Amino acid sequence: MTYPGEFFVDGDPIADTKAPDGPLAERWTKRRSTGRLVNPANRRRLDVIVVGSGLAGGSAAATLGELGYRVRCYCYQDSPRRAHSIAAQGGINAAKNYRNDGDSVERLFHDTIKGGDFRSRESNVYRLAEVSVEIIDQCVAQGVPFAREYGGLLDTRSFGGAQVSRTFYARGQTGQQLLLGAYQALERQVNAGTVQMHTRHEMLDLIVVDGRARGIVVRDLETGAVTVDLADAVVLASGGYGNVFHLSTNAKGCNVTASWRAHRKGALFANPAFTQIHPTCIPVSGDHQSKLTLMSESLRNDGRVWVPSSAGDTRSPADIPEDERDYFLERRYPAYGNLVPRDIASRATKAVCDDGRGVGPGGRGVYLDFADALQRLGRPAIEERYGNLFEMYERITGDDPYVTPMRIYPAVHYTMGGLWVDYDLSSTIPGLFVIGEANFSDHGANRLGASALMQGLADGYFVLPNTIGAYLADGPFQKLTPKHPDVAAARSGVTDRVQKLLSIDGDRSVDSFHRELGKIMWEYCGMERTDAGLRKAIELIRSLRDEFWTRVKVPGTGAELNQSLERAGRVADFFELAELMCIDALHRGESCGGHFRAESQTPDGEAMRQDDEFSYVAAWEFASPPVLHKEHLTFEYETPSQRSYS
């Protein structure tokens, strides 16, 4: 059920992921002990650019600085501490087995492969599980204030339905504390002179010379100056692309531009359709809505999800008697109840709202009710567990969840897809490495809770600093100047595009286009996707994109702080990404993880994978039409099975 020729063409499969051979458990050790090294004296002559300063970029820049490379790190925010990793709430997984509850590297590996619905690469995932243990050690040494027991040892919790308690946390602010740890390590290297930090700078193109990534074109967001920075390697750590949906839990500034520009320069983009929709977010309250706020998944441990049994019931929740409520997750999934995985809970929620049984404005919401838990455990216990979340909910909605059930609805939260990387985290452009959410690796078609922080830090602290050496051992590469034709062309491409955006001078704001694009994506490429819907979406996106390039209004000039201009460039790239996402979703005629194709479901409405046809990573080459390169997945240690939670 693929459609080559119409929207894309088939290319050569990806032959080699560069993973070492031998037993799975020995591969990472093998790579580290046999990879080429760079002499410390030579590291001082090698320049590395890191784009992004979140968990992945911040930790990578700090670690590369410690190793003695000359590092330059860029972020669009006014400080590296503001990267969106900071907003992660729940925790970070690690196979420490401090609880003696049977956890191990093998089990975390297994859970991650299974959770990803068998669409990730065994070698990478095993390494992630292996490295997870070192991350906790590293963060504790930096002073990250993880939650502790009275004996002074680290506390852990079970998260997202895991059967072991392997999630380390710092109240509901784990991402913040881990990011500040990486940020402080980064600032320490700034002080030591090994890292130069460039805030309020945005990467607008990748410079490729003689087939190697050799630098970036950046715009100083305060002055508008467009300059080039040349180096021996470029590391992208620029995060995910959830904001293609306009409304998501991502920060407003999160964007795909750095990745997309690299994609246009030849880096393959893998599995763009794999997006994660988080079931517990605060619903949209009106057309003014600018972003969505996540309520931690942990709430489902004690909250019960329900809607009225009959459509159009507009009574207040307190007036709806018990026998006229449908606790639909408990009904459909008796074994897991309210704790079913994110994708399943999200789809079930959408289904009851599509039935007309949703609650709140626009009928897009379901209740998350703590009445039973309050009765069972008492208010102090609930306050202790969820107090900060209840407060946050009340601040935003004005409702008190101790009295009235919360209303929740799914929202886009994370993107598993991203630039394709091999085992060494190298993209298909030599010298361009991609880490964290910006790459596609490790999470397959669905990410487990508390695994994003783990992957960002694994890549940045431990994997990339070990693998990039083998590439840099061949450097320093040929000396370049801004006058080199390929460098000058990249720079003038950027200035031309900035001018183009400013010169259209139309009558519609950037945000109005972004909002409309987001609606198309949410409707047709969101929780449930169909052949007809995706075809329609592609048409709509193309016509909206044409309209954007003739009607967008970007006030101001290019030589100043111009936030409309920044957004215009990002939205322009989202249009191109959106089309590729729909093509990817259309070509993958199976359901898997967060990708649900209505045509591929079991009789009881669950996602149905089709391993015979789709057990591969779809890596797209930028071209018109796009070219599909398949990386076939082989499972030597795990046996793909159909997920079942009923």
Place this chain on the structure above:
Amino acid sequence: MKLTLRIWRQSDREARGKMVSYKLDDVSADMSFLEVLDVLNEQLTTAGEEPVAFDHDCREGICGACGMVINGVAHGPQKLTTACQLHMRHFKDGDTIDVEPWRARAFPVVKDLVVDRGAFDKIIQAGGYISAPTGSAPDAHATPVPKPAADAAFEAAACIGCGACVAACPNGSAMLFTAAKVAHLGALPQGQPERASRAAAMLHAHDEADFGGCTNAGECTAVCPKGIPLTVIGSLNHDILGSTIRGR
């Protein structure tokens, strides 16, 4: 509801700024304060005027990017709340609301409501860390941390670096920000080796960056969206004393 916003407009670092009035007719109580600015900017853009520049990112009160003085109070009237989490149900129909950037010598205005808080990063660079290069860490359980110390560290570490404390301080001091980091790291066993030198170096960087001194006015903690207590400044003073005695 109908609102009048009086907003500080300043085109760049050098320009003279002024307050400009804008009227909004259709503000919903469910909007956040920043969403009101979004709506205003949409109006301005369609009318061919320049939108108001303001810093913001996560819009859930954790990144610390947003910050503006609303009716004379940093982050506005609601306690323990950043501007992005402030909702319009706390205002009344017909209100006039003044919106200004952080005002402090160490935070120059870049444009409109955007200021340069780079000085905060400089304070951290001077010593706001524990030196633990990647790979050098012992097992996480090698050093137990008493729960009260861990909790105290967490409370101080909750600082989001927004700069409200500086904006509220009559002296333009960043002592609460500086002390929060000193208290966080100083509460942990891992932070002891550098404790005295850290405090001295960070305080020096604080003064170098043109922040004012602390006179215990307490305005900082009153506006802090994360409720960082004034006691962290006591910890800082303690560590500074230690560093003086040890001659570092």
